[in-house]
Amino acid sequence: MSSPSELLSEVQRLLHFGIAEIELPAYVVTWSDELFRIYGWEPGSVTPSRETLLQRVHPADVDRVDRELARATRIPTTQPIEFRIVLPGGQLRTLEVRSRLVCDAAGAPVRMIGTTHDITDHKETAARLVFADRMASVGTLAGGVAHEINNPLAFISAHLELIAPELGASPVEIAAMLSETRAGVDRIKNIVRGLQAFSSTDEDQRSPLDVQRVLELALVMTDNQIRHRARLVRAFAPMPDVVANPATLAQVFLNLLVNAAEAIPEEETQGHTITVSTRSDDAGWAIIEIRDTGRGIARDIQNQIFDPFFTTKPVGKGTGLGLSMCHGIVRSLGGEVGFTTSPGAGTVFRVALPPAIAAVRANERPPAPPPAIAKDVPKRLLIVEDEVVFANALRRLLQRDKHAITIVHEGKEALARAEAGERFDVIVCDLMMPAMSGMELHAKLSVVAPDQAARVIFLTGGAFSPMAKQFLDRMPNAWFEKPCDLDQLRAAIRRVSTS
Template identity: 40%
Template sequence: MTREDLTQAMRALENNPSAPDELRGLLRELQRHQLELEMQNRELQEAQQALEESRNRYMELYDFAPMACVSLDAKACIQDLNLTGAGLLGQDRTHLQGMPFTPFVDPADLGRFFAHVRQCIDGETVSTELRLRIARRRIDVRLHSAPLKDGRLPGRMCRTAIIDITELRQIQVRLSMSERLAVVGTLAAGIAHEVNNPLAFLMGSLSLATHALRAPAPATVDAELLASTRHLTSATQALEALSHAQAGAERIQDIVKDLGTFARPTAPQVRSVDVEQVLELALKMATVEIRHRAHVVRDYVKVPEVVADSVRLGQVFLNLLVNAAQAIPEGMASRHEIRVRLRTSDEGVLVQVQDTGEGIAPDVLEYIFDPFFTTKRMGQGLGLGLAISHSLVAQMNGSISVESTPGGGSTFTVQLPVSSAPREVPVARAPRSPALTPRPGRILIVDDERSFGVTLRLLLMDVHEADYTPRAKEALEWIREGRRYDAILCDLMMVEVTGRQFHEALREELPEQAQRIIFMTGGAYTPNSREFVEQTTRPLITKPFKRETLDALLVPLLSRA
């Protein structure tokens, strides 16, 4: 019965005096219920419309959210994802639904990814960082996952937000590099002092050698006696002076090598690391900052190797040591100490750097690891050293903490996880056999540093036939004209044609000659050259190098000439 039917029935009953009162009351009650039902229906329609609008708003927010969202089942297959997620994965959303997510995960991170999904399916809210491979691109991401119950499927699903942190990682690397260079800059004056000492020794020894070889004959000495003794005496003096000069040069080489370890950006390489060895290198680098402020006390016990990146761990130790030194005033080294401890604990390996400096105020202590927070004077630091150290240690699954008393010094403690790999036991080795001398061969030297190229040619000419050119183009022309070489020593970084370009041209035209290249480098790399060094199978020797080191690389090439 419609509302109009009820209205007509009510009018008919009201106009009919013989109609019972009960019937009239029943019709009124029906009319009232009809009105209530209409109102409820209208409210339901309005609620459904609001719900639909809310659902549409949610879907818009979900689909166009700035982060990718994906729902995974227990087998890590994609059950649902938003448009941002489909865009990140580079495929159509309908094609992705039902697909496994694993093809997009870097193979090295698959174990971590499965563990992450399993924890989420088991009911935990978890986060992890890993690398995705999408259309030949590598993307660093952070996964935030929470368990989700979906009535359409049995069991739980894993609702995951995927945040692209590639740019953040690049910024962190640049900040880390800036802080590392700032530390190296702090040490620059001291390093110059360290280099100048052996350099003065080197220059003095070379002057002695030159004087011994050029010394004029005294007028009172018998000519025949002088002829028989002068050569021996001058040569002996010259050889002794040159031996000292070589020692000085090697000391400079060691200093530059140590400095390069901290100044050169490298890709993270997490592996088993000898903490004591890394700590000693950092102490060596920080000596120039420490020596006028405190004396170092080593308090070591034997500890297992840890899982870490040695370069970044060295940066952490160097930051802590330099901070400890700068907390102590200059000129009172006998009264102050920096104590370095190595210990084991239930959680792993502990490294402590304790100073007797001015300490840190309690109201400052809680901010000590915040980026850009510093108590140093303007120009003495960016306030990034401890923040970056905290980040680097966290990336190695470790922790860093500090205890300090104003006026009583500070103690920084780094905790690192122990490596599960068995430590190598030193094996007694047989006495080293004499270095092999390569048989005579024909060698080409290509290096745009003329003084080095000429010197290297003179060095090799006592055994080999050696050609030198500062231009890679000229070297290519010689080889195209028919010259063949048993070994080619080529500098990696040249202005006109790089070593990489020279190698690629040879590999295309004369691959046999390309297999005879030994690259040389002074240690400065562009991003392209660093990528090439990581991929090439050709030998690489770092300048300056000893003759024996070069001979060891020449032997296999000249033996198959």
């Protein structure tokens, strides 16, 4: 049977838990074996003291730890002290010290007992959870907002298409305003697409994608941080598509851009630039570089910046997870991330990603073959759409092709017409509608009128549920995201109506 002191020593070792005792006021320090090990020393190989301990404390924390430890030997406290230490190999650990002050009858301190616990792993797990949670809620919010914007955007965009020819030979200024308005709408469309991409946090959903679009999204999201510190320069050369989840890849650029902005001291923002460049290298990989003219990275920390929790920011300001996350994500895509820096002059982070081979972008179907017959043969068209303004805009547009158009605002009315024997050449149907969704309507039509089910073209406002996404991927019918390209929609209508 072990003696109580042997047992205590074993327990400390098992829990990675150290104990210090300080006799006061003489300040005679004793450490348990495990406390030596926590600080990276062989038990007994150094004389335990406040100075010995402070040697290992992270430079940014030394003053605070010294102050708080001194205080704990004078005034009883229940507040733990948390700080970082740097081990001889450069490894960073986080410790938590709790202490108890023993006083004599007159209230004078005679002894302090302190426990030291290495909480690095615990903190890592907790921070990862917070980080994951933050990304998930940003994603949900982004998806919801995108969906709300898409519906009004769809009719604004359709109305613009309609107004243009009506104006005919209008004054030059009106034509210019119109074209600027269209350019504005296109920009909103791009931002919304980006938000949608960002909301797909399901890591398994990887597809070949246009990295530039993901970069643009990250730039929109970091605009506020960058604008105040530096001029943004884009130097985009063509590069291949890569296979990734857009939301995850956006996080890589987001972190690198924020770091670049933060590297520029707030007090001297004059003349600074952040340059984002893209190109393809000799091996055909996509190369993305983010260059800043900030403070650079000091030589002695260059091999630590990718470590989880390594940060030069004050306690509580940075998680130090940004770069370790970038590294993890890029590696999981089969790519590499590295940097070159010159302290005082700036840093370049370079992300290299392997190309997607035989890339067929999701959602983008091959262009439609030319229609077999003349396009202005009138067709019977049914529009099933709960958004009234959009349905009307669509009608005005499609009427130009001289179709006979019926609008219903509910899935069940469309179904009733099919059940009553009414037949359409094409059914343009919104995917997400209250009561009966486009998916349900399609399923019911497949039973009561299979010929009609095959004639459905779906429109979606985005923000797919996983079920909707699966549905669209599985069925052969064409589908478009709102606001859709009207020429493509017309081509699809011609294709379906002549099949």
